[in-house]
Amino acid sequence: MKDRGLIMLRHGETTYNATRRMQGQLDTELSERGMEQAVAAAHKLGHLPISRVISSDLRRAADTAKLIGARLDMDVEIDPRLRETHLGLWQGRTHDEVDVEFPGKRATWRNSPGWAPPEGESRLDVAARARPVIDELLAGHSDWPGTWVVIVAHGGAISALTSNLLGFRTEQYPLLTGLKNTAASVLVGRPRFGVENPDVTRGDAQWYFRGWNVFGEV
Template identity: 40%
Template sequence: MSRRVVCLRHGQTLWNAEHRFQGHSDIPLDETGVAQAARAASLLASLRPDMIVSSDLQRALTTASALGRVTGLDVAVDKDLRERGGGEWEGLTRDEIFAGWPREYAAWNAPGGEEVADVAERVSASIRRWAAELDSDGLLVIASHGAAIRLGVSRLLGLPPELWSALGGLGNCSWSVLEEGRKGWRLLEHNAGTLPEPIQSDDSPEVTQD
């Protein structure tokens, strides 16, 4: 028996559709995002999760709550599952970011924003903390954000930072599945739930574009 964690990215928001950096800005799901959350909930409920934990930002919490209604589970909230803070870039499109900060854009390092290593550490620590509350065969669903999930999963898998971009971005209401084995965590699925399509996310261009 092994613990498993499903890391679910939130549904679409208007800022996703407009290619705006969201970060810690508390943007709601749009109509498409609500429908995506309902679809994901119907699929993930069949896995019979034991626990649901969400970022405190409403786009993730609304996504998690859709699953909670189907399964009858309460949704715990953890601020450590928030998206990477975007500093001065929050609310701006990628074109606006490139025009104003070409050097920082190349490194995807927002002025006043969070360092990727800090995000990776807080998200992976949150996943470990909540997974430790599961039984040996339990299933946890984490509702979070594109960059936060990718960075947290990379850190949890023990990948060196120079390889973190090897994991591609997550589509809205797509998920990754982790399993805890005798030698640590391993990735069973990544970006499941959708066919390949452009990724609209706060994550870096190198992992969200062809």
């Protein structure tokens, strides 16, 4: 059976990224540099056999995805389950501002995937929200084998979803470094080894890691 390729690409730079301000689910826009990054990512993906492009509904991701879709002459599907982590009371604040009001808590957040900022989501929450998007693709996307699906989303959401798909234990989630703008997590799905009569259309797939921070600027 042919591999199912999955490219989960982070959006281009926003002014919040450039000023180390925490966005979460704030609907921020791409900076000029972010638009250029998105165009460059679209060209890098142009040679691949891509069957679908699916994006978070937040503008920074959706606008990145539209540039990719235009390069591929494909429509972009929008799914709000791919939104970034809701950062609660931290949204809109700089790293320094959060560190002053919540000393030590950003480190707790980075290293404890079950911990959430005040009034926000944990990485485990995000993984549980986003995972059904992939499972539904497996169940209903008959053209996927032998092609790539591109997911355009956000650094935290992609990290959480990657960890979930690979079956990481909770304590392993922090092993992935930060994902750069327009860089990607690359996985392939195959029938699960050792399962009698595996049927990947019902989500019975094993995911394998092909790369992290792929395509983007290093």
